[in-house]
Amino acid sequence: MGAQVRVYKRRIRSVSSTKKITKAMEMIAASRIVKAQRQVAASTPYADELTRAVAAVATGSNTQHPLTTESDNPTRAAVLLVTSDRGLAGGYSSNAIKAAERLTDRLRAEGKEVDTYVVGRKGVAYYNFRNRKIARSWTGFTDRPEYSDAKAVAGPLIEAVLADTADGGVDELHIVFTEFVSMITQNPVDKRLLPLSLDEVRDSGEAEAVERKEQRILPLYDFEPSAEDVLDALLPRYVESRIYNALLQSSASEHAARRRAMKSATDNAEELIKSLTRLANQARQADITQEISEIVGGASALADASAGSD
């Protein structure tokens, strides 16, 4: 076998083993999307009911709460960025980071200092590489976030919002995550979680919950023990549930992005194998042709030589 053919064969082998890996990752990601979507669906009733309750308290009472009142002169904002722990998901993490950067620039232009909170190893690596400060980061659960993870993330954020601006507290809380629209479309979005305004409750609530709300006026609720206490307990849960929802959607988006990236990697590998096979065949044919011409040449030279000696 000619040296050229051997080189091609070796490359084909390496490409096809890469293809096996990408194919496997594609299938794993595909199965996880379904699981993540199911989790999103399972968390919806809780989020819906909570949204309804928040809307009820907010409309049913004139209570002022640090989490709902807008600061007259907001000077600090917290941005929570949700990225992935692992790469190989196409532009998933970098798109989310870009959206966060845009938001940060916008907030800075409005004259606010920005504290960045990051979920996921990729985002942490991005900020560390650029020597930029991260207020707090969490890693290790972006594949399969659980409610306790959302709680862990929400805790310090709520604390920061409740703290005085002078003590490092923030006036606003924004979240940047990747919204799962469909298997093909995932959009990085930024949303303001706090201070909460009723319109946003409507926006962030599921579509049907909004319809229900608009069809009828909310009843006058009895609060147990009091509207303030209910709001006190309700708002942190609301933030947690929104963060949980963002983590779940992000994880579904991550798997979808990974599936797509791996699908195109597999397709490219297939293409590469095809063209390499063609080249290998060509090289083999060239070898054979050369061998034949050598034999024919050699034979005729021999024949000439023996004819000459006679």
Add this chain to the structure above:
Amino acid sequence: MAELHVELVAADRKVWSGKAGLVVARTSSGDIGVMPGHQPLLGVLQSGPVTIRTTGESGDGTVVAAVHGGFISFADNKLSLLAEIAELSEEIDVQRAERALERAKADADAAAERRAEVRLRAVAGAR
């Protein structure tokens, strides 16, 4: 008999839903019983067992669940119990809860102790 629709939802799943004639839950200012036609209500729950007396299509009986914090809201004859963690009494592993209780007592972990106690009370209440 009048009945109300109950939804018991935890943060990551729907735990139970059905018709009931009476729901008893513990709010931060004491136990509260909700029957059909109650005034619209929104309350903060304490961890404790929630008792649901089922009627109608859910069959006559009692469903007891251990609920760890959360909210109760009632409007339009629809009662929702929201909790971060909620378990039906038949889902609770008694031995595990007892072990957890001992461990929590040994470690002086008040929150874990309370969780385990609530679970055991819910199981006892279902019997």
